[in-house]
Amino acid sequence: MIGTLNRSCKTSILFALIGLVSFPLYGQGIKGFVSGEDGKPLAFATVFARNLNDGIPTNQNGYFEWKLPKGHYDVLFQHLGYTSQLKAIEVKDDWVEVNVVLEMQTYGLPEVEVKEGAEDPALTVIRKAIAKAKYHKLQVEAYTMMVYIKGTGELSDAPFFLKKKLAKEGVSLNEAYTSESVSKVSFKQPNEIKEEVISIRTSGDNNQTSPAPYIGASFYDDKVNDIISPLAKSAFAYYRFRLEGTFLEDEVLVNKIRVIPRSKGEKVFDGYIYIVEDLWSIHSLNLKTSLLGFDIKVRQQYAPIKEKVWMPITHTYIFGGKFFGFEGEFQYLASTRDYELTLNPELQFDTEILDEKVTAIPEKVKTLANKDAPLLQLEEAEQLSRKQFRKLITAYEKEQVKAREEQEIVSVRSQVIDSLATQRSMAYWDSIRPTPLTKKEILGYVRDDSLALIDKAKNSEVDSIAQKAKRKFNPFDIFTGGRYNFGKGKSAGFYTNWTKMSFNTVEGFKLGFSGFYRKEEITKMADSVTNEVRSWNLKPEFRYGFASKKAYMTFNFRRSVTKGREGYSLGMDGGKFIYQYNDEGPISEQVNALYSLFFKENYMKLYEKAFARFFWAQRMGDQFTYRASISLEDRSPLTNHSNYSFFNNNGKAYRSNKPFQKDLNDQFLVSNKATLLDLSVDWRPGLKYQVRNNRKIPLMATAPLLMLSYKQAVPIILKGAEVSKYQQVEFGIKHSIPFGVSGRLAFNLTAGEFFNAKKVYFMDFKHFGGNRTVFSNMGAASNYRFLDYYTFSTMDRYFGGLVHYQFRKFIFTQLPGLRFSGIRENLFFNYLKTKNSPHYWELGYSLDNLFRLFRLEMGAGFENGKYSSGGFRFGIATFISINIDE
Secondary structure (H helix, E strand, C coil), X not given: CCCCCCXXXXXXXXXXXXXXXXXXXXXCEEEEEEEECCCCECCCCEEEXXXXXXXXXXXXXXXXXXXXXXXXXXXXXXXXXXXXXEEEEEECCCEEEEEEEECECCCECCCCCCCCCCCCHHHHHHHHHHHCHHHHHHCEEEEEEEEEEEEEEEEEECCHHHHHHHHHCCCCCCCEEEEEEEEEEEEECCCEEEEEEEEEEECCCCCCCCCHHHCCCCCCCXXXXXXXXXXXXXXXXXXXXXXXXXXXXXXXXXXEEEEEECCCCCCXXXXXXXXXXXXCCEEEEEEEEEECCEEEEEEEEEEEEECCEEEEEEXXXXXXXXXXXXXXXXXXXXXXXXXXEEECHHHCCCXXXXXXXXXXXXXXXXXXXXXXXHHHHHHHCCEEEHXXXXXXXXXXXXXXXXXXXXXXXXXXXXXXXXXXXXXXXXXXXXXXXXXXXXXXXXXXXXXXXXXXXXXXXXXXCCCHHHHHHCCCCCCCHHHHCEEEEEECCEEEEECCCHHHCEEECCCEEEEEEEEEEEEEEEEECCCCCCEEEEEEEEEEEEEEECCCCEEEEEEEEEEXXXXXXXXXXXXEEEEEEEEECCCCCCCCHHHHHHHHHHHCCCCCCEEEEEEEEEEEEEEECCCEEEEEEEEEEEEEECCCCCCCCCCCHXXXXXXXXXXXXXXXXXXXXXXXEEEEXXXXXXECCCCEEEEECCEEEEEHHHCCEEEEEEEEECCCCCCCCCECEEEEEEEEEEEEEEECCCEEEEEEEEEEEEEEEEECCHHHCECCCCCCCCECCCXXXXXXXXXXXXXXXXXXXXXXXXXXXXXXXXXXXXXXXXXXXXXXXXXXXXXEEECCCCCXXXXXXXXXXXXXXXXXXEEEEEECCEEEEEEEEEEECCCCCCCXXX
């Protein structure tokens, strides 16, 4: 089990899925030190009391301390790679010190008949373990457990120019920063987890130590956070296996299997997995992998909580690497205790699994009828081939899914935090902690407690939230953005306006300003979880061009009501403003200004629009969104007013503000008017959900987005010779589909047509996302790379497709070093055809996730098979999603 990337520090990728522990406050128990034969401590060794079916881990330095009631205990000391020791210990009125030296594990190899071409015995072990993986996942219907998680991070290096800044912020190199938490976790099939957080102790403000979001991940699944499990049904396509030996532990025979990736790199494991003979369940594992160039190590120790039911009791995760001069390592320990299991009564049979590749299958097994229900066949058969067993278990699982009322729910998560969770005393933590803190961790807590006292003294008179509400005006807020709260849901402020300062040839140097006023009312709905938010919003926006000496302004007034995920919005906007002919804005103001001022290229083409628009949008759950608007528009072309640039560029002059299109008739670029009706619907069929704290959250990647829109320009209200009159319909589909390990296919297809097009002007044309700069847009399948912005704009039939495929291993990533660094290789193919234009297509290749941030593309565009343009494009890595919210 392994966590996912944490938003605040990106280290919870290693949080165990199982969290925290609560102990009775006894005054006695056992404590001691576990080491190897060389005297070195064995970190995170397991100390397991068989007669309690309970255990704890040692800390990083090999020490343990376990409070226990008086009594006799059979304590098993375990560590991967070492022979376990069983000690009978009596606990009386005081602590019993037990120091244990574990010997290196000695492995035996089963006697096998050596034949030419004989396969490794590991293969049959793994095949049987894969066949029973779903059984082991489904055999426990429900359980509760107490979980302790401790995460300790240490920053070992940082860029020299940031070290002083970090020191001022209280972040020191080679010092421990620790978080601890204790929870009660409950699980119920198929994927429902409830967490009751009892206590949290953490450095700083990061309390993201909850195991609940990750508890569902299991090595019995095909993937563990998108990494192929060694027990996945497709495991043999990604791994080779070798039997390293066997050993007997507490009368159980265990197979040590070497897991060797066929192609080393990200999203596959490398290391060892230990399988219990006959049960074919996991005994323990010691694996490593990498993600985005960071190394991840995972270790788990299982134990028989009930007869023939092995559950994980100790998890350790180590995450480390370098990133832009920063280097560090984060260790996470998860210790689970006090299991209470409810077994699935339907899966309590003991079927012998035969591997048909090495064992002759009896005729009575071969001829088993498949007419009976899967469960009946499983119960009645004494023997089954591994393929038969896996097929029947899969069929049984599908029957259970069909029986569920809400099949679209993928997982259910809930968390309740005790009101005293963050207020527990040090004495409480000393009594409840299963592993002693190291000296570094103790010093780290002393440091953090001192800083907390200083912060508390600074803020003792004014609550931080009230301080934010009473924020004073700062002139820089006009540029950087700021919000001022006036109470009773009223607020006003500025958007980020520095991005609205730029240069273009129509206005010259230009500045912009945008602010807002908001009145909001929030009430709890009947479920006491979902909020109903009602708001009134006013947004003015202003711009002024110093060369054109013209000012423009718009107002947007909106009423919004949301009830959880559902809601609607209506309002109006209007004014007089400047827009690109392509209303999707294919080139940003800053990029256009850069090219204009340095290279005297004015790619942005602008026109003026005076308008009034009324709009309405409604989200019906998450699968359907409807939109409608009607607008009255008066549009006019614009001309250049500035020839300025930083350099002379050999007397080069700017192009006109007229969009470039071969044989474009000037009749399409005259002043005109339009009354536009715009209708659209978005639909995500088959959308899946997860439920978190009773809130239904859509998993957008599980369903394609289908888009249908209709636009009509009718000569009503606005009349005259130059009035638009046409109809347009468009259909689109977007989706991103994962393939194998790190493979992903993303596509964006659009088709549409104009009809009854009696009067169409250039701002009404269908425009396509072109690009003439070296900067590639965000998104893998968002725009064309080498197409001119308006060359193929059309008022007829059109079809376009953007397709992007990401490889795990292609050309340069054949080298393991590059794969481990997190670099991806991609191919993209883009196509466009309009009624009166040639077939245009692009083919390109890119190196993605360079330095974990960037993307470098190269390719070319062709018209009817003839080269038209090409080159390099530079952008942000495709795995990064940036939303810029004003």
